[in-house]
Amino acid sequence: MTEPVLEAVGVSKHFPVGRGRAVRAVEDATVRLYPGRTVALVGESGSGKTTLARILARYYPPTQGEIRLSGGEGHSYRRQVQLVYQDPFASLNPVHRVGYILGRVLRIHGHARGRAEVREQTAELLRRVNLPEEFLEKFPHELSGGQRQRVVIARALAVRPRVLLGDEPVSMLDVSIRLDILNLLARLRDEQGLAILYITHDIAGARYFSDEIHVMYAGQMVEGGPADSITEGARHPYTRLLLASAPDPDRVANGSGPDEELGEPPSLIDPPTGCRFHPRCPAAMDVCRDKVPPRSEHGEGHWTTCWLYAKDDE
Numbered sequence: 001m002t003e004p005v006l007e008a009v010g011v012s013k014h015f016p017v018g019r020g021r022a023v024r025a026v027e028d029a030t031v032r033l034y035p036g037r038t039v040a041l042v043g044e045s046g047s048g049k050t051t052l053a054r055i056l057a058r059y060y061p062p063t064q065g066e067i068r069l070s071g072g073e074g075h076s077y078r079r080q081v082q083l084v085y086q087d088p089f090a091s092l093n094p095v096h097r098v099g100y101i102l103g104r105v106l107r108i109h110g111h112a113r114g115r116a117e118v119r120e121q122t123a124e125l126l127r128r129v130n131l132p133e134e135f136l137e138k139f140p141h142e143l144s145g146g147q148r149q150r151v152v153i154a155r156a157l158a159v160r161p162r163v164l165l166g167d168e169p170v171s172m173l174d175v176s177i178r179l180d181i182l183n184l185l186a187r188l189r190d191e192q193g194l195a196i197l198y199i200t201h202d203i204a205g206a207r208y209f210s211d212e213i214h215v216m217y218a219g220q221m222v223e224g225g226p227a228d229s230i231t232e233g234a235r236h237p238y239t240r241l242l243l244a245s246a247p248d249p250d251r252v253a254n255g256s257g258p259d260e261e262l263g264e265p266p267s268l269i270d271p272p273t274g275c276r277f278h279p280r281c282p283a284a285m286d287v288c289r290d291k292v293p294p295r296s297e298h299g300e301g302h303w304t305t306c307w308l309y310a311k312d313d314e
């Protein structure tokens with residue numbers, strides 16, 4: 001495999017909340033993004049996946065660990081790493097037409113000058129996201145949710161990034177168009193060699209769209225590896241619960257999440273001792289309450305952190 005374009009190595013993020021306490025939103029997370037590949041970060045609300053994406057986008061500095069962007073010298077970080085948000089309704093300035101929104105980005109980044117060049121390139125951006133040129137004249141409120149998200153993606157592409165960080169990019173869209181947007185992202189990834197981080201609570205959808213899956217629980221990565229290996233041979237009880245609550249791959253189309261089926265996630269200010277999943281784990285043992293589980297390897301890059309798989313000498 002080639003070198004990662006972007007990697008987070010041993011990254012933690014603590015948000016102070018006073019009196020020496022902190023929300024431990026992300027702990028010791030490592031993720032690597034490669035050109036032309038998608039890595040899914042899966043977990044319920046509050047698992048730390050959005051915080052990790054914002055650290056990767058350099059919206060937050062990490063408390064510990066390192067973010068490394070390789071190559072692309074001479075270009076700004078923002079030009080190389082673009083974040084696409086969940087909410088296409090809040091992402092576009094309502095007072096400007098689509099043509100202005102896209103053209104502005106092209107001008108700022110020096111990709112187009114003069115009216116004719118801007119017009120040509122903005123129309124080309126729309127073509128890449130399967131929208132007709134006439135949409136350049138429309139205002140965001142004239143577009144459907146799916147059309148807006150296409151414009152948001154076109155705006156991200158206008159920067160000519162090497163990495164797209166998608167923070168639940170389809171979860172607020174109508175059921176009928178979620179697959180269209182994921183297919184669009186997959187095509188852009190394949191055609192342009194984009195590295196994509198796909199954040200979702202929907203593990204079935206993650207399998208459909210991703211090469212690798214990393215599962216986060218309560219700020220920690222608990223299992224990761226090739227997408228097929230994770231979905232067909234999940235080891236961690238939390239991953240298994242996620243899969244059991246989303247048994248149908250077509251669930252990408254309805255996107256219902258596991259949150260309501262798994263109960264309340266733990267506090268990140270005062271997280272459970274030992275394995276953070278132990279209060280909710282159907283397989284919890286005494287050791288799980290006292291000691292942090294070590295990492296176990298299961299071949300082909302599949303790993304987990306769970307006492308069920310720890311070797312005897314640990």
Ligand code: SF4
Binds near residue numbers: 236237282293
């Ligand atoms: Fe469950 Fe223990 Fe494994 Fe944690 S370490 S997931 S509590 S069995």
